[in-house]
Amino acid sequence: MIPAPFEYRRAGSVDEAVRLLAEHGDDARLLAGGHSLLPALRLRQAAPAVLVDVGRLSELAYVRDLGDHLAVGALTRHCDLERSAAVAADAPLVAHAAGLVGDPQVRNRGTLGGSLAHADPAADLAVAVLALGATLVARGPAGEREIAAADFFVDRHRSALAGDEMLTEVRLPKAAGVPWSYQRVSRRAQDWATVAVAAVGAAGGSAPVVVALAGMGPVPLRASAVEQALAAGEPVSGAAAGADHGTAPPSDVLAGAGYRRHLARVLVRRALESLAEPPNLGSTAT
Ligand SMILES: Cc1cc2nc3c(=O)[nH]c(=O)nc-3n(C[C@H](O)[C@H](O)[C@H](O)COP(=O)(O)OP(=O)(O)OC[C@H]3O[C@@H](n4cnc5c(N)ncnc54)[C@H](O)[C@@H]3O)c2cc1C
Incomplete structure (x- = not known):
């Protein structure tokens, strides 16, 4: 589809971009790489009256x-x-x-x-x-x-x-030397994650293990139940079983909510196991 008409402004500085946003209010949107905004314009999911291009700043x-x-x-x-x-x-x-x-x-x-x-x-x-x-x-x-x-x-x-x-x-x-793992499932190569898990830290380390989830609700979420279980000394399998607690995964063309919950539990377990086995390089599951 063809985007709705808009005025194109190229900002020469951050100050100018902010000034243009303030001037045009909700009618204006910033344009950076364009890889999310341009598809939205073409689908008319977004129709700003003014596009403020900051891509060359x-x-x-x-x-x-x-x-x-x-x-x-x-x-x-x-x-x-x-x-x-x-x-x-x-x-x-x-x-x-x-x-x-x-x-x-x-x-x-x-x-x-x-x-x-x-x-x-x-x-x-x-x-x-x-x-x-x-x-x-x-x-x-x-x-x-x-x-x-x-x-x-x-x-x-x-x-x-x-x-x-x-x-x-x-x-x-800075997190040099801190164990980390990134686990991700997507339906096709080069596609968005259906569910992804980012985990940072080491069980028994000086800082608690942090576990975050993508694709399990309207925003990226911390897997608080998992973090609390680990802090209480629960083994990985038990902690990972609560990966979907407190989440609200959608059902959409990529996956149903039930499958997303299953993925979260499996990927969190993999991530936590990987934290214990350096080097902690994330892997992409398909
Ligand atoms: C084919 C395809 C595959 C993709 N696959 C993935 C993937 O696997 N994983 C993934 O995470 N993403 C994926 N993306 C999204 C990609 O990462 C986008 O580049 C990114 O989401 C948006 O960055 P952008 O610079 O292109 O932003 P734009 O499209 O220019 O802007 C996106 C939104 O952010 C606003 N904005 C931009 N910059 C700023 C700023 N500095 N301050 C305030 N607001 C700002 C814009 O106004 C707009 O609302 C994919 C995109 C495409 C087209």
């Missing part, structure tokens, strides 16, 4: 080592996350998840900020930043504010960003 494409965390610009592309030596060393879960997004064309255009702002509950990078406890930075007319990843995803395709705010940076706590 190279000032927001970076990975910086800031001591205890990596600061990643919102316009960093999936392919750059996948190839970054710093991300591979200090946030390997993110590098791995970025490498699983779509196909090379998608990874060459799609951006970290676009993926998170799109707030797709099945997005690979969303569940990865949730598991890592990342902090997201938004800029609006009143200045900058920080949003914990746990508070960022509000509903399906709805984030905590106000209409006049732009996501500018994602702060990834």
Whole structure:
């Protein structure tokens, strides 16, 4: 289909992008890599009157080592996350998840900020930043504010960003040497995850194990029942059995809710077993 008519504005800076958002309110949308927004325009699921193109703001494409965390610009592309030596060393879960997004064309255009702002509950990078406890930075007319990843995803395709705010940076706590695992099932190669699990930490380690789920509700979720069971010393099999507690998986063209619950239990068990067996490289199940 052909998108509804819109006015195209190219922002020359973050300030200009924020100003345009404030000026046009709910009528305006940012355009980054376009790999979620353009299909939505063509299907007329979105029909903004003004598109503010931020795709060329190279000032927001970076990975910086800031001591205890990596600061990643919102316009960093999936392919750059996948190839970054710093991300591979200090946030390997993110590098791995970025490498699983779509196909090379998608990874060459799609951006970290676009993926998170799109707030797709099945997005690979969303569940990865949730598991890592990342902090997201938004800029609006009143200045900058920080949003914990746990508070960022509000509903399906709805984030905590106000209409006049732009996501500018994602702060990834360094996790070099911390065990991690990413388990994912998708129906076809290069497809979105039906269910994915990101797990970080080691049982009995100094920090509790964190387990996050994609595709199990309207937002990426922490598997709290699993985390609590592990903290109470339950074995992996018992903890994983509660992987779907507190979730609300959808039934859609990819899978029924019951099958998603089954996948969550199986993938959480695999992830927890993998944490105990370094190297903890995530794998894609099909
Ligand atoms: C064929 C295909 C396969 C895919 N497979 C996967 C997959 O397996 N896993 C996966 O996770 N994703 C997948 N995706 C989605 C892909 O990761 C998108 O690139 C990503 O979701 C959106 O990033 P973008 O930069 O293209 O954002 P855009 O499409 O430009 O924008 C998406 C939304 O975010 C808003 N936005 C963009 N940047 C910002 C910002 N900095 N601040 C505030 N709002 C912003 C836009 O206004 C829009 O509402 C796939 C996409 C396609 C087309």
